[in-house]
Amino acid sequence: MKESNLSPLAAEYLQALQVRNLSARTINGRRFLLEKFFLFLAERGVTHTDGITKGVIADYQTELYHAVNHRGRPNCVGYQNGRMAAVKGFTRFLKERDYLVADPAQGIPYAKRPQRLPRGILTPAEARKVINAPDTKCAVGYRDHTILEVLYTTGIRKEELNQLTLADVDYDDGFLRINGGKGNKDRVVPLGRIACRYLENYIKSVRPEFIKDPYNHHLFLSTRGNRLSKNVVWKLVKKYAKQAKIKKTISPHTFRHSCATAMLRNKADIRAVQELLGHESLESTQIYTHISINDLKETHKRCHPREQEKE
Numbered sequence: 001m002k003e004s005n006l007s008p009l010a011a012e013y014l015q016a017l018q019v020r021n022l023s024a025r026t027i028n029g030r031r032f033l034l035e036k037f038f039l040f041l042a043e044r045g046v047t048h049t050d051g052i053t054k055g056v057i058a059d060y061q062t063e064l065y066h067a068v069n070h071r072g073r074p075n076c077v078g079y080q081n082g083r084m085a086a087v088k089g090f091t092r093f094l095k096e097r098d099y100l101v102a103d104p105a106q107g108i109p110y111a112k113r114p115q116r117l118p119r120g121i122l123t124p125a126e127a128r129k130v131i132n133a134p135d136t137k138c139a140v141g142y143r144d145h146t147i148l149e150v151l152y153t154t155g156i157r158k159e160e161l162n163q164l165t166l167a168d169v170d171y172d173d174g175f176l177r178i179n180g181g182k183g184n185k186d187r188v189v190p191l192g193r194i195a196c197r198y199l200e201n202y203i204k205s206v207r208p209e210f211i212k213d214p215y216n217h218h219l220f221l222s223t224r225g226n227r228l229s230k231n232v233v234w235k236l237v238k239k240y241a242k243q244a245k246i247k248k249t250i251s252p253h254t255f256r257h258s259c260a261t262a263m264l265r266n267k268a269d270i271r272a273v274q275e276l277l278g279h280e281s282l283e284s285t286q287i288y289t290h291i292s293i294n295d296l297k298e299t300h301k302r303c304h305p306r307e308q309e310k311e
Contacts, residue, residue, distance in 0.1 A: 005049060006038055006047065006049070007038075009094065009099060010038070012097075013094075014030065014031055016093060030086050030090075033082065033086035034086055034087075036083065044056065049099055052091065054105070056104070057091070057104055057105050057108055058108060060087065061080070061108065061111075064083055065111070077111045078113065081110045081111055084105075091103050091104055091105040091106075092105070120248040120250050120254050120257075121257050121261050122246070122250065122255070126244070126246055126248070127258055127262075129246065130148060130241050130246060131148040132145070133240035133244045134240055139209045139210065142201070142202060143202060143207075143220060144240065145198060146195075146220075147233060148240065148255070149192075149194060149199075150199070151252055151255035151256070151259075152195075152255045153192035153194070153259070154189045154190070154259070155189075155259035155276055155277050156189060156278075157253070157256065158230070158234065158252040158253070161220070161252075162227065162233065163178075163179065164176065164178075164219040164220065165218055165219055166217050166218075166219055167217065169191075169199055171196040171197075171200045171203075174190055174191045174192075174193070175188050175189060175190050187275070190276075203219075210222070210225050233252050234251060237250060260273050260276075260277060263276075
């Protein structure tokens with residue numbers, strides 16, 4: 001029996017991803033998912049690339065479909081497709097490096113992802129209530145208000161906000177530089193005038209109150225002078241939504257959804273919104289072009305003949 005060559009080839013594949021300058025987070029994710037695939041192969045006695053056939057990969061996709069999570073529920077399509085993407089990337093690499101004559105995963109389609117509209121989108125009035133909820137008379141409140149302004153005006157992700165440094169902010173010309181966004185891509189996004197004003201005041205007058213280490217250049221700091229932990233922004237959004245008496249379930253990502261929806265509703269070009277959000281595919285942005293139920297109800301009331309009749 002041939003000695004397994006999967007582990008050394010996986011290491012070679014992951015190294016190739018490093019050479020392509022993919023982020024450490026992406027590479028670690030691929031490593032984890034490939035280990036799951038290799039466990040599936042080992043259970044079927046497959047220890048060599050020769051055993052990775054189209055039928056085996058199709059069986060893996062079927063197992064992903066039938067598997068349940070720790071709550072006893074089926075895994076979502078995104079979960080299934082994420083694991084299949086790791087397999088497809090690996091087999092494509094094997095074909096490109098001539099370890100396989102043909103790519104066995106080629107032609108196996110991804111599971112169709114259901115089109116679900118973002119939930120809990122804030123109206124401009126609701127967004128304003130949440131943003132204005134912090135007490136700007138204290139340093140923490142001013143910092144939090146500034147964070148909410150930045151989330152809403154730019155539509156950036158929570159992780160992107162946490163990575164911002166002082167060098168990424170230009171409040172004079174009104175833009176932010178996002179370094180190493182999703183897919184390890186950089187982009188520049190515009191800042192609204194109100195967000196610029198808050199950022200300038202925060203940087204000049206408020207942020208110095210949080211500084212413990214003068215060499216820490218992260219834009220938003222905790223009360224201990226550290227970079228914000230990944231859950232702080234999530235918690236403060238929840239806190240101020242509750243203070244503003246917003247009944248919708250919202251998160252930092254809600255501001256991203258709300259920003260995109262409001263801009264498209266105000267006739268922004270969809271490709272401009274795609275660039276703002278940093279979407280690789282226009283398809284990801286098109287989900288925000290839906291007509292809200294309130295718009296639909298208003299049109300129905302105005303245009304349906306039955307609505308024009310008096311009882």
